[in-house]
Amino acid sequence: MVNMAAAYRAPDLDVLSDVLGTLRLRGQVFCATQFSAPWGLLISRSNLAHFHVVERGEAWLRMEADKTAVTLTNGELVILPRGSGHVLSDNPMTPPVRLDELLAGQAGHERVLRHGGSGAETHLICGAFRFENAPDNPILSLLPHVIRVSSRGEQATEWLEPTLALLADEARRDQVGSGVVVTRLTEVVFVQAVRVWIAQQPEGHGGWLGALRDPQIGAALGLIHRKPEHDWSVAGLAREVGMSRSPFAARFRALVHAAPLAYLNRWRMHLAASLLRDDHLTVSAVIERIGYESEAAFSKAFKRRFGIPPRSFRTRASRAAERDAPARSTRIATAGAGMRTSA
Secondary structure (H helix, E strand, O other), X not given: OOOHHHHHHHHHHHHHHHHHHHHOEEEEEEEEEXXXXXXXXXXXXXXXXXXXXXXXXXXXXXXXXOOOXXXXXXXXXXXXXXOOOEEEXXXXXXXXXXXXXXXXXXXXXXXXXXXXXXXXXXXXXXXXEEEOOOOOOOOOOOOOOOEEEOOOOHHHOOOHHHHHHHHHHHHHOOOOXXXXXXXXXXXXXXXXXXXXXXXXXXXXXXXXXXXXXXXXXXXXXXXXXXXXXXXXXXXHHHHHOOOOHHHHHHHHHHHHOOXXXXXXXXXXXXXXXXXXXXXXXXXXXXXXXXXXXXXXXXXXXXXHHHOOOHHHHHHHHHHHXXXXXXXXXXXXXXXXXXXXXXX
């Protein structure tokens, strides 16, 4: 008998790629810093997911609404996927200064943001990820407020140090093509950090992300994502991964926290919304891509999920994109004034 777990093991990670692809992740670096104690930096809550790399020294991280702080050490990466407001400082008691105020006062020719007194130095690379299709994406709700990746961790030893070193080098030097390199490196950093977080989750935790590690349930998720248009049944999915229907359904629900067909329908709706935002496909083409037999059935399901018909959703998304484009450019320019940015 074919070992179904082994047969589907390789494509399982395609599920993560699939969902991350619909996020339309774009990374940017706000600044490379050279801080000297005492120093404190406040990054207010926003719709950007922030990240920080400790190049040298140490820093304390505290969530804006919390009094508890944790220490970040040399070579550590921290990501705040939900855009939570937070404070970085040399000491939890040091009053912070807002990042936008520091950037606004920085000379245009300076490549490094300097701040603080005459004490021990801490060098950081500070940046952010922008998710163009963040609403309703099935990954963001599963991620914690903070992801920490240490260079001493087993999962990070092969990629973290060289990737962050290259990112820091590109962020601090003005070279031809650096903008593209920084963007791609920040995207790699986010994906790798999510992989590390998945690997750290205890068995049965992490929702469908954690379920990717289960050979057969991960295989079923891979099938759903590779062929969302297929007329899947619970029995059909179970058969494809070498399980009986009832044990498969129970295991899927236990790990993913949703029934197989409920997950399928939810993914179809998210994929449809992402495709409609593109404005490259007709509604009929979107329907064919996700496997609905009629526009009436699709419109009913879509309206039940998003509250408006597909065509109205497309019009609203197109207008929102046109309206937000100038504001987004202004935000990025302001955040990176005098620094390296890439969008």
